Amino acid sequence: MKVAKFGGSSVADAAQFKKVKAIIESDTARKIVVVSAAGKSKQEPVKITDMLIKLKDKINHEQNYQQQFAEISERFIEIRNELQLKIVIENDLQEIENNLNNCSYDYLISRGEYLTAKLMAEYLGYYFLDAKNILIFNGNEINYSESAQQIQEILVQYPRVVVPGFYGANGDGSIHLMPRGGSDISGSILANLVDAKLYENWTDVSGILMADPRIVDHSKKIDVLTYDELQELSYMGIGVFQDEAVRPVRQKQIPTKILNTNHPEEGGTLVVDTDDKKLDDRVITGIAGKKNYTVITIKKYQLNKHIETLQKILSIFQKLKVSINYIPSGNDGFSFLCQSHDIGNKLNDIIDELKQTCHLDSVEVNRNIALVAAVSLQLSKRPAIAGKILNFLDDSLIHVRFVFQEGSDIKVVIGVSNSDYEKTIARIYQESLDSRFKKIPA
Numbered sequence: 001m002k003v004a005k006f007g008g009s010s011v012a013d014a015a016q017f018k019k020v021k022a023i024i025e026s027d028t029a030r031k032i033v034v035v036s037a038a039g040k041s042k043q044e045p046v047k048i049t050d051m052l053i054k055l056k057d058k059i060n061h062e063q064n065y066q067q068q069f070a071e072i073s074e075r076f077i078e079i080r081n082e083l084q085l086k087i088v089i090e091n092d093l094q095e096i097e098n099n100l101n102n103c104s105y106d107y108l109i110s111r112g113e114y115l116t117a118k119l120m121a122e123y124l125g126y127y128f129l130d131a132k133n134i135l136i137f138n139g140n141e142i143n144y145s146e147s148a149q150q151i152q153e154i155l156v157q158y159p160r161v162v163v164p165g166f167y168g169a170n171g172d173g174s175i176h177l178m179p180r181g182g183s184d185i186s187g188s189i190l191a192n193l194v195d196a197k198l199y200e201n202w203t204d205v206s207g208i209l210m211a212d213p214r215i216v217d218h219s220k221k222i223d224v225l226t227y228d229e230l231q232e233l234s235y236m237g238i239g240v241f242q243d244e245a246v247r248p249v250r251q252k253q254i255p256t257k258i259l260n261t262n263h264p265e266e267g268g269t270l271v272v273d274t275d276d277k278k279l280d281d282r283v284i285t286g287i288a289g290k291k292n293y294t295v296i297t298i299k300k301y302q303l304n305k306h307i308e309t310l311q312k313i314l315s316i317f318q319k320l321k322v323s324i325n326y327i328p329s330g331n332d333g334f335s336f337l338c339q340s341h342d343i344g345n346k347l348n349d350i351i352d353e354l355k356q357t358c359h360l361d362s363v364e365v366n367r368n369i370a371l372v373a374a375v376s377l378q379l380s381k382r383p384a385i386a387g388k389i390l391n392f393l394d395d396s397l398i399h400v401r402f403v404f405q406e407g408s409d410i411k412v413v414i415g416v417s418n419s420d421y422e423k424t425i426a427r428i429y430q431e432s433l434d435s436r437f438k439k440i441p442a
């Protein structure tokens, strides 16, 4: 059995629905279909999920929301009409409208996937299986045994199902929304629960490319990737696969493919376990990154020997609910790298508390930092990659603020100014294809 997840771009309008149907009908093993909410297309500039978030915002601020709700409804009615489906989607829309003033955020935002799945189930002639009946959460963790039991029972009666992605249910039956891009996670969990022989993730690119196609034109495709490499690339920001979606498929060693709904014939990227990937001569597998980090660097003589000070520092971040992405360190100093939107307006509070409670020698803040990661399997076996990268970035007059190689032995992370972000990715990509940058000793 295969689980096939279709992203928002694959279900954005009636024309995309037709492509999905052709894909499903070309392989009878595709029995579990997971869909995101209708996303962006040439005609539709906004994702339904973003429209729903705006709707919720208007409701919360007691603004007039009728027009916003009407626009959302129109997208679903249009798909239904163009595909000449019989489903009375107006009934579902009415029920949602009735709940608008007293529903949770998670319920409302998940309705994009719910309605898209209803239409897709009708169109494919599959059973609509509401995710709230099968994906059961304990806090933020899926309850695998309970969820597996639920889905196994349903599949006996309905062997072909469409499941809305992006949500499940809490123990009390209320809707549990996953992070943005969460339909990838739903598909991955379902593949795990049914021991799928393949998890297919259908999107609008023919696999994972070595660098973001919006930055590098004609970026090369990565044919085979390991779960670890995918995890790192996803964590660093390639939008195409949610980083939390790696764990469920990796746990059961389920091969995963990233494929293009618009060009199924182009093949895609296959994700496998490390032992199943032959090392090729490419030093760098892929490049990814994100802008807008804030780096807080603290110095105190022999800080690494003062565990209690480190504990205090971490508890300040914890108290202010600011996540830390990386902590590169030296003898007398540590840097805390956080996403700027996570820090929000708490920067002064963090600095005040650090100064008051930790008796530091200095605290320095650098904003508008972008991180770029070059991901490569078994980095330690590769010849001095970090040094090479620094050399050619220097040649390009890109000022590298810092560089660190993670203990995970899989990526080199480089910090540059936001304004140098695209240039850095393009330059590393260009160099990584150069023959002088290839060939690794066995």
Ligand SMILES: Nc1ncnc2c1ncn2[C@@H]1O[C@H](COP(=O)(O)OP(=O)(O)O)[C@@H](O)[C@H]1O
Pocket: 006, 007, 008, 009, 010, 036, 039, 181, 202, 203, 204, 205, 207, 208, 209, 210, 211, 212, 213, 214, 237, 238, 239, 240, 241
């Ligand atoms: N390295 C990369 N390889 C492929 N796609 C990438 C990469 N980095 C960023 N992307 C972007 O990710 C997009 C696909 O993700 P997303 O918009 O979430 O798709 P979907 O709607 O199918 O879920 C692509 O259109 C592409 O612009």
Ligand SMILES: N[C@@H](CC(=O)OP(=O)(O)O)C(=O)O
Pocket: 006, 007, 008, 009, 036, 037, 039, 047, 049, 050, 112, 165, 166, 179, 180, 181, 182, 183, 184
């Ligand atoms: N619709 C949700 C969940 C999702 O996975 O979407 P997509 O597959 O289009 O990235 C979002 O926009 O975050």
